[in-house]
Amino acid sequence: MDDAMLPDPVARGTVTRRELLEAGWKIGGGLLAVAAAWTSWEALRPLADVSGGGVLALKPASSYTEGTATFVREGRLYVTRAGGALHALAQKCPHLGCAVPFCAASGRFECPCHGSHYDLAGEWLAGPAPRGMDRHPLQVIDGRVHVNTTVLELGPPLGTDRVRLPTREGGCAPPAP
């Protein structure tokens, strides 16, 4: 039979099955590496300011219960209730701008980039950040939470401890030494 009429390179004997498998593993590994890099970039990239987004009308105030942090994607902010008060905390770390996740295990915000930690009220606890988490004005109007994302107020200075919260064991990102 003419080689050109055989269905694939393996069948024609120009590529061994081992070579084909190796090529498949390399392509799969490359795709995995790209996916991992993209995921890491999405999690850690410095965030742009969100000021200018307008006023967000959110859920009823009663749905934000004590000790919780609710992420609001359209504002890149968290609504938290700590010490009985509601807070609208910018997700952008005041150190170098990484996206700060909330760590449910510790009940704190723990920045994965350089280990700054903040309590549920956004007050600084540890790490190289120059202040607590920045925040937006929050009002409850007709029972609903409204957050003004056009205004960004600087977080409280280091050492502020207005909201005393119990510490929990566990954590997600170790604090900077």
Ligand code: FES
């Ligand atoms: S960017 Fe968050 S600690 Fe550096």
